[in-house]
Amino acid sequence: MKEDSAEEVLANCMHGKFHEGIFVYRQIFSVRSYEIGPDQTATIETILNFLQETALNHVGSSEIGGDGFGATREMSIRKLIWVVTRIQVQVQRYSAWGDIIEIDTWVDAHGKNGMRRDWVIRDHYTKEDLVRATSTWVMMNGETRKLCKIPEEVRKELTPFFINRFAISNKDTDSEKIHKLTDQDAENIQTGLVPRWNDMDANQHVNNVKYIGWVLECLPAEVLEDYYMTSMTLEFRRECTHSNMLESMAAPTSKLNIHGNNNYNYNSINNINTNLQFTHLLRLLDDDDDQRPEVVRARTEWHFKN
């Protein structure tokens, strides 16, 4: 093998590669020892980290890549950044330590001023589908932190990449509103959550993926131990920084049945047999008790481990 081609394979392994022309970007990952949880499979945070990395490399490896995290050149000139508003992740099977997986990602227009990004994670060798995900994004001025329309110059950069393909079929897409949890409804509350220094990203804000740990933290240990999450929808509403303190709340939407008997299969957003559903709210704790701004609303679905 020539030195160059080995280096090429290495670069592809490390950063990913375009497929189907410029429509699909694919990156290969191995699940590492520190990316698995107590049950020895990849955590949901790990999965979201992989999705983020693939998305950023997708933009960064294309000719339109700018100098920011996922920004195009025309966005960088205007100090514009992408902000994710909603993400839905469906997990068919969690990978184990050492498994080699491949992630495809692509983008499409979403309404007049948004972008949709989808992902499919497959086992690299068997090509079994493991995870499907979809997300919507809007544009923000990184300095004023105000939402804005997609400028025509940015739209021109993006459009050639758009492909009308859905990772999650229309009928399985969770487009339902996530209701705002109230103090009365919440059955599980964990308060006084504090971001650690290393939860911050390069913008001095808490990285989106870190929220998941807090969202899950308030669930009963039995749920985290005896069930695996089959679906998660996150709705991002506000940024938070190192100085914020947070509160995580949850309420079961279906009757909590932690022993797995009577596995009733109600009208789930997921094709997989679902045993539990929770609604979540992560909110800021302010000095003023009446003001607890929402950071993330979420819905999770769980399946009993056999």
Place this chain on the structure above:
Amino acid sequence: MKEDSAEEVLANCMHGKFHEGIFVYRQIFSVRSYEIGPDQTATIETILNFLQETALNHVGSSEIGGDGFGATREMSIRKLIWVVTRIQVQVQRYSAWGDIIEIDTWVDAHGKNGMRRDWVIRDHYTKEDLVRATSTWVMMNGETRKLCKIPEEVRKELTPFFINRFAISNKDTDSEKIHKLTDQDAENIQTGLVPRWNDMDANQHVNNVKYIGWVLECLPAEVLEDYYMTSMTLEFRRECTHSNMLESMAAPTSKLNIHGNNNYNYNSINNINTNLQFTHLLRLLDDDDDQRPEVVRARTEWHFKN
């Protein structure tokens, strides 16, 4: 290029490969977007995660690999596990997102009943040394959690891999005792630290690397923002689980000089010009106030960012 050789390169990229016969194991990593901190370079946790992954793949890829995390076959039969007692990490330069690095690791005997494991991290393309690390390990019965001698059968498995080579030269090795911080000495204390569900490893114990976040958490924000860590020595004294609550304490060993003037270079364990040194203690918070068992003692050194 043949399909096979591409798959071989892929496997090497993902899991690593032996070099110099069976003496050195090398794995290549790219630093990912979620592995960098607020200053856009790999965090010290990321570096320790990489070291752990390389060590585990080293054992797992060899013929003596057992079914546990880093255990050999003869260890697995006896339910023996490795426990790290001390690790010293010297950082010359922190990598940035997308950088491709290679990590070499090897092992040697340490005294009569220990093992030493060393690592060197280099930039894959320039071969510049970035990090050097050394650690000592002892054997524990995974069920009784008691330390034990290395059985003869295990020693026979390990000895062929031993190589007398030091990542950190003798004079730069931090073999000095880390003094136990007292309540009187500690200048920075952060109490009520609680492990999150995902801090647990496959053994339901807090993963060693997670301690670092807590060790650093109590330092003044100015240190974390304006300095980078050049050296860290951790001494592991006790395991902790999900039900424990912890307290992190620190005291500057040299005079705190956060504006970087008068950069006196005292007798550092590190060749790099050092501006700050801290002694740390992470301890359990028990109901009984007098009993606060030590989890980790640490010493860190910091250099002012120019």
